[in-house]
Amino acid sequence: MRSAGRVTSVDLAQTLGIAQSTVSRALSNDTRIAVKTREKVQALAAELGYTPNAFARSLSTQQSKLIGIVMSEMTSPFYPFVLEKLTSQLHELGWRVLLFSTDSDHDVDDLLPLVLEYQCDGLIIASANLSSHMSETLIRHGTPVVLFNRYASDASSSAVCCDNRGGGRLVADYLLASGHTRYAYIAGRENTSTNRDRELGYTARLEAAGFAVRRETGNFTYEAGFAAMGRLLSTRDAPDAVFCANDITAIGAIDAARELGVQVGHEVSVIGFDDIPMAAWSAYKLTTVRQPVAAMIASSLEMLIGAIEGQVLGSNLRFIPGSLVERGSVRLEAQGKGRKAKGKANE
Amino acid sequence: MRSAGRVTSVDLAQTLGIAQSTVSRALSNDTRIAVKTREKVQALAAELGYTPNAFARSLSTQQSKLIGIVMSEMTSPFYPFVLEKLTSQLHELGWRVLLFSTDSDHDVDDLLPLVLEYQCDGLIIASANLSSHMSETLIRHGTPVVLFNRYASDASSSAVCCDNRGGGRLVADYLLASGHTRYAYIAGRENTSTNRDRELGYTARLEAAGFAVRRETGNFTYEAGFAAMGRLLSTRDAPDAVFCANDITAIGAIDAARELGVQVGHEVSVIGFDDIPMAAWSAYKLTTVRQPVAAMIASSLEMLIGAIEGQVLGSNLRFIPGSLVERGSVRLEAQGKGRKAKGKANE
DNA sequence: AAGATTCGCGCATACCTATGCAATGCAGTC
DNA sequence: GACTGCATTGCATAGGTATGCGCGAATCTT
CATH class of the missing domain: 1.10.260.40 (lambda repressor-like DNA-binding domains)
Structure with a gap:
């Protein structure tokens, strides 16, 4: 019927x-x-x-024209943008999108059977982890994968990331140049390469310049940023420069500072990472590192589709540099509080 | 190979x-x-x-176990939440999600062939329009559809919406009760039933109470809210109560007010719609109408899956009431500015 | 005008799974 | 011992598209 x-x-x-x-x-x-x-x-x-009938066609051609996208943190402000761009570009290139969501806490292993059942020609995994066991399974099946903004420690699958470590260094240099002296970092989720690299770049640079970095835990959310900033400011010798693992954390931090009557951009400087639309709002004017989303997406698709069509399955890591966008959340001139000379010298 | x-x-x-x-x-x-x-x-x-091989299976069983989700405004803060909930629930129920995105400006007509090629068992269309021509095509193909937070004027397809009109009334009553006198509405995109209904409920109630409503155009974005509020406040006899078509517009409006030195919650009251996470942030404390997202999603899935399995294709509209959540963006006691008695009486 | 070539199309099959129906083997019953 | 009945398994086909190969007809060649 x-x-x-x-x-x-x-x-x-x-x-x-x-x-x-x-x-x-x-x-x-x-x-x-x-x-x-x-x-x-x-x-x-x-x-x-x-x-x-696409199914009959796929059965015959051995090509599904389907790309699986696995995404966690879909509700954080950065990723919807990525998802939209990815799908619309894939559509233009003649591919369809099979969407999977997962919580970022555990690997995407349980989703894999589904991806395979539907014969996805390729797979994009954004902000989630892939166990090395699974990555082998995919290779055996001949399904190319690219990780977006995450990379596997064993380099078993291709990945495209923002140069998070470089971004962290950018932030450190900028803060040093403007004469800050008491540094802190509000972290993101611990098992992510994004968090690790941003922290590493930032901290390494600062320590090389002779500064210690105080660290607060976080998880990439507003609430965590809010809480962490509260902790930072409630101590004697509170930091005058706080780098946050991402923008939404930074925004939480700014709100916390305000609540405590601490002036952001004067008494304390805050820098984020991502450059989500909110960062530009007049309420925040957040100085941040812009992720080169367009380039990252283009690069991912190029790698993925290249692998699908050319069957070049070699793993491949690509890091794309971000850029610092200056707004109002950082105090620019040293105000006699810090060792200005040292900061400047380090630029 | x-x-x-x-x-x-x-x-x-x-x-x-x-x-x-x-x-x-x-x-x-x-x-x-x-x-x-x-x-x-x-x-x-x-x-x-x-x-x-899911394709071979589908060919044989005539069931793809695929649900198409068409979504526009994926980057506005409300919908990613919806998308995530939808996909995770569908997964639990054993369905997969084929994702399509479109700009909300035109109908989803051009996407339809793709949906049909992949033999989707059902279709959820969120915040986008379906032309009546296409809805006929779908009926002919026997593919059930449910519109999410939008409904077709010709009632040719099923839909689940927040009771937007009721929500508008809720807002009007609340503002009347607290003695406001100069009302305004900042609109969303004009071709949406959400915008229409929210405005209608609000305005009808206020006019019945003898008040006129000033109207500013908008499009559901921060920028539009910011601009509209700027216009409202730059006139003599500026409003003391502004209802915004959604939260993000309201947040833009609040920022604009602040920029102009106008105290939100005292000199001007602002109410939004949605209750996105941001509304609860200490920077905004936005009083708003909460959309019953969980119930809306449950209802959509129930209708859709019911239609798929029972083949009851009758169109069906369901409106689920929202609730007012009170925060700090509304002045509660009349401050001698308005006709307090009248406001109270109307509660 | 007969053979060589090209053009346009059809035949048959592969792709992989699910399922109605037939068939087989075996135990139990009288 | 023959027959009924049940428990298992196999056979054959549907589902819709793409494509290698072959065939007939038309066009061209000399």
């Missing part, structure tokens, strides 16, 4: 008194088919509202 | 010297298969990493 409504290529063929194969070729603009028949077929197809 | 890696049910059958049909039945725990063979098959399947 259901299939009664569905028009198939066989139906078209029978109506026109030709072979199904001719219909198939006519619809794919095969040059071997005479222009006249081709037009006849296409006209009838349009008239009857024929829609090819 | 690709298929060399793929293990099929035929492979299993040959290895075990049994028929493919037996394998199929063994893996689906068919009771007719002897326990011993069943175990043998399942063991081998696990060993070889057999993954059933």
Whole structure:
């Protein structure tokens, strides 16, 4: 009954008194088919509202034209943007998107069977981890993967990341140059390479310049930033420069500072990471490191599709540099509080 | 070569010297298969990493187990939350999600062929429009649809919405009760039922109480709210109560007010709609109408899956009431500015 | 005009799973 | 011992598309 409504290529063929194969070729603009028949077929197809069955096609061609996207933290402000760009670009390139979501806490292992059942031609994993066991399974199945903004420690799968470590260094240099002296870092989730690298770049640079870095735990959320900043400011010798693992944490931190009557951009400087739209709001004017999202997405797709079409499965890591965007949340001139000379010298 | 890696049910059958049909039945725990063979098959399947081909299965069963989700405004803060909940719930229920994104400006018509090619068993359209022509096509194909937070004027497809009109009334009553006198509305995108209904409920109630409502255009974004509030406050006789089409607009409005030195919650009251996480931030403390997201999603899935399984295709509209959550952005006691008595009386 | 070439199309099959129906083997019954 | 009945398994086919290969007809060649 259901299939009664569905028009198939066989139906078209029978109506026109030709072979199904001719219909198939006519619809794919095969040059071997005479222009006249081709037009006849296409006209009838349009008239009857024929829609090819992607499943049957995939079975035949061994290509699903499906890309799986696994995403966690979908509700944090950065990733929806990524997801939208990814899907719209994939659509333009003729691919469809099978969406999976997971909590970032554990690996995506349990989702993998589903991805494989649906014969995804490729897989993009954003802000989630892939166990090395699974990555082997994928390689065995010949399904290319690229990790987005995360990379596997064993380098078993390709990945595209913002140069998080470089970003951390950028922040350190900027804060040093403007004469800050008491540094802190509010972390993101601990098991993420993003958090690790941002911290590493920041801290290494500062320690090389002779400064210690106080560390507060966090998890990439507003609430965590709010709480951490509260802790930082409630101590004697509170920091005058706070780098946050991402923007939303930074915004939480700013709100906490305000609540305590501490002026952001004067008494304490705050820097974030991502450059989400909110960072530009007049309420925050957050100085931050902009992730080169467009370039990262382009790069991911290029790598993924290259791997699918060329079957070059070699793993490949790419780090794309971010850029510092200056707004109002950092005190620029040293105000006699810190060792100005040292800060400047380090630039 | 690709298929060399793929293990099929035929492979299993040959290895075990049994028929493919037996394998199929063994893996689906068919009771007719002897326990011993069943175990043998399942063991081998696990060993070889057999993954059933969902396409072949769908071809055979005429069920794709795929739900298409069409979403626009993915980057506005409300919808990622919806998307995440939808996909995770669908996964739990055994469905997969095919994701399509579109800009909310035009209909989803161009995406429809893709949805049909992939034989989606059902379709959820969030914050986007479906032309009546397309809705007919879907009915003809027997594909159930439910619109999320939008409904078609011709009632040709099912829909689940927040009771936006009721929400607008809630806001009006609340503002009247607290003695406001100069009302304004900052609109969302004009072609949306959400915007229309929120405005209608609000305005109708206020006009019934004898108040006029000043209207500013908007489009559900921060920037639009910011600009609109700027316009409102730059006039003589500026409003003391502003209802915004959604939270993000309201937050833009609040920032604009602050920029102009106007105290929100005292000189001007602002109310939003949605109750996104940001609304609770200490920087905003936005009083707003909470959308019953969980209930809306549950209801959508219930309707959709009911339609898929029962083939009851009747169109069905469901409106779920929201609730006012009080925070700090509304002045509560009349401050001698307005006709307090009248406001109170209307509660 | 007969053979060589090209053009247009059809036949048959692969892709993989699910399932109705037939068949087999075996135990139990009278 | 023959027959009924049940428990297991196999056979065959559907589902819709793409494509290698072959065939007939039309065009061209000389």
